[in-house]
Amino acid sequence: MFNLPETNFHFCGDEYIYAEISRDMRAESNFKALAVTEELRRRNIPGIIDIVSSNASYLVRYNPDVISARDLVDYLKEIDFTKSDPAALGLSVRMVEIPIWYDDPITREYSRRFSSRHQEPKLSNFDYVMKLNGFTDKEAFIDRHSSAPYLITMVGFLPGTAWHFPLGVKPDEIIQAPKYKSPRTDTPERSVAIGGAFNVIYPVKGTGSYQLIGMSAVPVVDLSNQLIDLKDTSFLARPGDIWKYRPVNESEYTSIEEEVQSGRYRYKMKEIDLSPMEYMAKGKEYMYELMGDF
Structure with missing residues (x-):
């Protein structure tokens, strides 16, 4: 029988409660954080101001004049307990x-x-990440990196920035890399980068310290509201969604960019029901079942 990690609750000043599910990054912990925060929003408990899920934790901001910290913790413990059985969880997400x-x-x-x-100043970021992870063949590296589906575990830092973590990959097969010794003062918009075991796509130009390995042909933020699929929110990333990379060459990259600029591009996506229980039992096999011919 599988069980999700037990949560530790911490008071942070007079307005915040921090719920730590685990200190190490585990997909199971993120599934629980997503389920708990979704249920909290559904209940609309008076006094709660904001709810934020993170990689393996969640944070609740509340108004102490409306609800006491002790009462809120009791609510959180009750909800947290109901979301500790993976067999009872189901997440509706997008791929x-x-x-x-x-x-x-x-x-x-x-x-x-x-x-x-x-x-390593003499190596490009791409070559450095390849070297660190034991790859000598570029295509083999790209195949490994793009074959895994990535779970959006957290959104933040800059609006639209999504941290995503590989699913169904054995710990010793996860592509990882340390951050820069000192951050860059500039990073290209839509660049794909790795820091630790996490991937990000930079939504806008700015500072950054993750290792750059490629460019996304599509934006993750559209403030112009030109793209149909981003009209409602302007942001592509949603916690719990799954992103799947597809390698393209320069010609296709340019073609997709032109579609984006004209507002004609449509993101390839589908709605799926994600079962944490099946994921914990079957891992990679389950993810391939979900992906199908996607």
Whole structure:
């Protein structure tokens, strides 16, 4: 029988309760954080101001003049307990395809520009990540990285930034890399990067310290409201969604960019029902079942 981790609750000042499910990153912990925070929003408990799920925890902000910290913790414990049995959990999420141009000239140029801040100044970020993870063949690296589905575990930092974690991958097969020794002062918009075991796509230009390995042909933020699939929120990422990378060459990358700029691009996505219980029991096999011919 599988059980989800037991949660520890901490008071943070007079307005926050921090719920720590686990200290290490586990997909199971994130499933629980998503389920609990979804149920909290559904109940609409008076006094709760904001609810934020994170990689393996969640944070609740409340008004102490409306609800006491002790009463709120009792609510949280009751909900948390009901969400500790993976057999009783079901998450309705989206699977979204992200076309990626790996080892592109844009991120290679940024690697060169900020080489003095890097662990190995003579290597591009892409080559550095390959080397760290024992790859000598570029196509083998791209195949490994793009074959895994990635769970959106947290959204934040800059609006639209989504941390995503590989699903169904054995711990020793997860592609990982340390951050830069000193952050870049500039990072290209839509660049794909790795820090630790997490991936991100930078939504806008700005500072950054993750290792750059490619460029997304599609935006994760659309403030112009040109793209039909982002009209409601402007942001692509939703906690709990699953992103699947698809490698593209320069020609297809350029073609997709043109579709985006004209507002004609439609994201390839589908709604799926994700069972934490089946994931914990079957791992990679279950993820391939969900992906099908996606």
